[in-house]
Amino acid sequence: MPRVGRPGPRPAADEGDPPGWTLRAVAPAKLNLGLAVVGKRPDGYHDLLTIFQTIDLEDDLFFRETVGPGISLRVEAEEPIPGGADNLVLRAAELLAGARGVAQGAEILLRKRIPAGAGLGGGSSDAAAALLGLEALWGLAPDPEERRRLAIELGSDVPFFLVGGTARGEGRGEILTPLPGPPEMAWLLFVPDFRVSTADAFRSLPPTLTASRQELKMLEDAIIHGDSEAFARHVVNDLEPGVVRMEPRLARIRDVLRRRGARAVGLTGSGSAMFALFGSQGDLAPILDAGTGLSGGWARSCRPMDSRAAVVTRSHDDHRDPDCSPG
Numbered sequence: 001m002p003r004v005g006r007p008g009p010r011p012a013a014d015e016g017d018p019p020g021w022t023l024r025a026v027a028p029a030k031l032n033l034g035l036a037v038v039g040k041r042p043d044g045y046h047d048l049l050t051i052f053q054t055i056d057l058e059d060d061l062f063f064r065e066t067v068g069p070g071i072s073l074r075v076e077a078e079e080p081i082p083g084g085a086d087n088l089v090l091r092a093a094e095l096l097a098g099a100r101g102v103a104q105g106a107e108i109l110l111r112k113r114i115p116a117g118a119g120l121g122g123g124s125s126d127a128a129a130a131l132l133g134l135e136a137l138w139g140l141a142p143d144p145e146e147r148r149r150l151a152i153e154l155g156s157d158v159p160f161f162l163v164g165g166t167a168r169g170e171g172r173g174e175i176l177t178p179l180p181g182p183p184e185m186a187w188l189l190f191v192p193d194f195r196v197s198t199a200d201a202f203r204s205l206p207p208t209l210t211a212s213r214q215e216l217k218m219l220e221d222a223i224i225h226g227d228s229e230a231f232a233r234h235v236v237n238d239l240e241p242g243v244v245r246m247e248p249r250l251a252r253i254r255d256v257l258r259r260r261g262a263r264a265v266g267l268t269g270s271g272s273a274m275f276a277l278f279g280s281q282g283d284l285a286p287i288l289d290a291g292t293g294l295s296g297g298w299a300r301s302c303r304p305m306d307s308r309a310a311v312v313t314r315s316h317d318d319h320r321d322p323d324c325s326p327g
């Protein structure tokens, strides 16, 4: 796959499954196609109105049971990711084991491709995949209510990753309404070399909040009606002005993408990753070739993904029990 700047993560298809694992769960990244900050809450957080979209940039989690109890996690990643107790995968596993009274243990391998601190939701997606994967590994009867309760406890974006696809998120993002997939367009993801702190992004909001509620409504209507022109016109993120003030390099990236024909350029979450929408795949090719003015990060084309069907599958390298199928 052509890339700009330093190489991004290798696509999943380039890597085989590691040998000896029973189950594999896919954890996709997300974009916020629109994000309005609609109010400040007494708990210090902000209420949002957002449209989430899963994309085909994915972490993989591999699972196998252990004879004794205890859960261990190994992380394979290009950049350092904490694999200790504060990793959301371990927290998800411990929460699930505690809530469902699980006596078995598990080993988990997390193969990271989604960069951290980019607004792509990698940690939250990994946590959701851990809940789904371990439910299957331990043979627990699926309990969507309990799963959702645990997801909310793990983080605002985690409930979305239990469903994936396209969805409106309200509250802190945990109140979800599924939407149809977005209109057909060509998508580009740009991940800068620098990261943005979510807390700083929210601190950069003006006290009055700009709350682009109307824009979000129009974005949602455009999705429902499959109107690509309107869809591109209403991509908005209330965090973007403050984040761009903190990181002016984002303004340059946006300008380059616009000059290169992007119909819309959006910031996902609190950044630092940006996405751009183009009319056709042919428009992307020149941008993905080197020397277009995009530097200081990596770019790749991406595709919106629908729902999380078949997120948990038997690992291709597990030949111990051909009849085993995840519950």
Ligand code: C5P
Pocket (backbone or CB within 6 Å): 044, 045, 046, 047, 048, 156, 172, 198, 199, 200, 202
């Ligand atoms: O979700 P996370 O814990 O990473 O958020 C970091 C900080 O960003 C929070 O402590 C809060 O200050 C701010 N935040 C917010 N409203 C949200 C999400 C995050 O104010 N919906």
